Amino acid sequence: xxxxxxxxxxxxxxxxxxxxxxxxxxxxxxxxxxxxxxxxxxxxxxxxxxxxxxxxxxxxxxxxxxxxxxxxxxxxxxxxxxxxxxxxxxxxxxxxxxxxxxxxxxxxxxxxxxxxxxxxxxxxxxxxxxxxxxxxxxxxxxxxxxxxxxxxxxxxxxxxxxxxxxxxxxxxxxxxxxxxxxxxxxxxxxxxxxxxxxxxxxxxxxxxxxxxxxxxxxxxxxxxxxxxxxxxxxxxxxxxxxxxxxxxxxxxxxxxxxxxxxxxxxxxxxxxxxxxxxxxxxxxxxxxxxxxxxxxxxxxxxxxxxxxxxxxxxxxxxxxxxxxxxxxxxxxxxxxxxxxxxxxxxxxxxxxxxxxxxxxxx
Numbered sequence: 001x002x003x004x005x006x007x008x009x010x011x012x013x014x015x016x017x018x019x020x021x022x023x024x025x026x027x028x029x030x031x032x033x034x035x036x037x038x039x040x041x042x043x044x045x046x047x048x049x050x051x052x053x054x055x056x057x058x059x060x061x062x063x064x065x066x067x068x069x070x071x072x073x074x075x076x077x078x079x080x081x082x083x084x085x086x087x088x089x090x091x092x093x094x095x096x097x098x099x100x101x102x103x104x105x106x107x108x109x110x111x112x113x114x115x116x117x118x119x120x121x122x123x124x125x126x127x128x129x130x131x132x133x134x135x136x137x138x139x140x141x142x143x144x145x146x147x148x149x150x151x152x153x154x155x156x157x158x159x160x161x162x163x164x165x166x167x168x169x170x171x172x173x174x175x176x177x178x179x180x181x182x183x184x185x186x187x188x189x190x191x192x193x194x195x196x197x198x199x200x201x202x203x204x205x206x207x208x209x210x211x212x213x214x215x216x217x218x219x220x221x222x223x224x225x226x227x228x229x230x231x232x233x234x235x236x237x238x239x240x241x242x243x244x245x246x247x248x249x250x251x252x253x254x255x256x257x258x259x260x261x262x263x264x265x266x267x268x269x270x271x272x273x274x275x276x277x278x279x280x281x282x283x284x285x286x287x288x289x290x291x292x293x294x295x296x297x298x299x300x301x302x303x304x305x306x307x308x309x310x311x312x313x314x315x316x317x318x319x320x321x322x323x324x325x326x327x328x329x330x331x332x333x334x335x336x337x338x339x340x341x342x343x344x345x346x347x348x349x350x351x352x353x354x355x356x357x358x359x360x361x362x
Contacts, residue, residue: 097110099111099112121360122358122361125358125359125360126358129358131190133347133351133354134190134193134197134347134350135193138197141197143193143197144193145188145189145193150189153192158170161173194343194347195339197346198343198345198347199335199339199343202335204331204334205277205316205334206276207273207275207316207327207330207331208291208315208316209274209315210291211252211268211269211270211271211311212255212261212264212284212309212311213241213251213254213255213259214259214261214305215234215237215238215258215259215260215308216228216229216305216306217230217305217307218306220305228306229306234300234307235307238300241254241309242309251269251296252268253268255268256268256269260306269311272326273326273327273330274288276334277330277333277334281303281304283301283303284301284310287301288310291315292318293312293314294311294312296310297309297311316331
């Protein structure tokens with residue numbers, strides 16, 4: 001899992017050429033598969049939203065990526081991701097009505113406007129229609145965006161850019177895309193209104209911070225060093241591990257000793273926070289979500305890879321202080337994914353009821 005989550009802040013990020021992750025995330029939570037290969041990838045910090053994935057469904061042997069963020073109403077196509085900040089050129093002041101010159105010959109802003117209208121006028125008009133529908137409906141229902149909400153979203157944008165591009169600033173990226181802070185705030189305003197109109201009641205998503213011990217019975221990813229056991233051999237090992245747990249040994253230590261998932265073995269089998277949005281094997285996820293904090297599955301859980309014992313370090317209803325921010329992030333991401341689905345549907349409802357004539361779209 002990866003970290004306010006909103007398809008609209010994602011759209012702002014794309015507008016600026018910033019990848020839609022973190023505070024802009026829009027997909028906010030790809031969960032790559034964690035195949036039990038015998039060559040472990042570089043370790044990551046345990047119990048962070050960027051979790052290695054658990055066993056994948058057998059159809060693909062690979063976790064499907066989380067759906068990309070949907071910005072809702074049409075937004076301008078994203079420019080290319082920002083390159084490292086170049087030395088700032090000195091801004092030239094254009095003569096009135098002049099867009100460019102070539103060998104002293106002028107290209108006027110009128111020429112640019114005429115061509116842009118012909119090439120992209122229908123799409124831009126359609127975007128403005130969507131924006132106006134949202135504004136009209138919000139006015140009718142007396143829904144507004146407070147100065148506090150606006151400031152929080154702008155602060156999010158600044159923080160995300162600072163994290164992803166330490167050498168860049170929000171103003172720098174706005175300037176690169178020929179936008180002003182007022183332009184950004186207007187797009188944020190439309191987005192927040194759409195969220196409020198379409199969001200409905202959001203229910204927190206059940207999540208759990210888990211560790212596991214995997215005993216391989218199959219090698220679906222074709223890892224060259226993997227040595228799957230027979231079902232009987234795997235069950236015998238699981239029984240041995242359960243006896244050692246009962247004798248008082250720590251789950252983490254037993255994971256380091258016995259687990260054959262090389263991606264997290266050395267972290268004591270730590271998989272971090274998982275929930276319905278993280279793309280885990282359904283049987284694995286179902287068993288994990290039934291656990292209480294500190295609990296271990298009484299019987300092994302079977303997946304495409306083999307047999308698992310699963311332990312819950314904490315749950316979203318009983319979090320540790322360290323895990324609380326991660327559960328909050330998981331809820332925000334789940335809310336984002338919900339909005340990504342409901343905002344476009346809500347906008348389509350508004351369009352269906354409205355009387356719209358787009359003369360440029362004929």
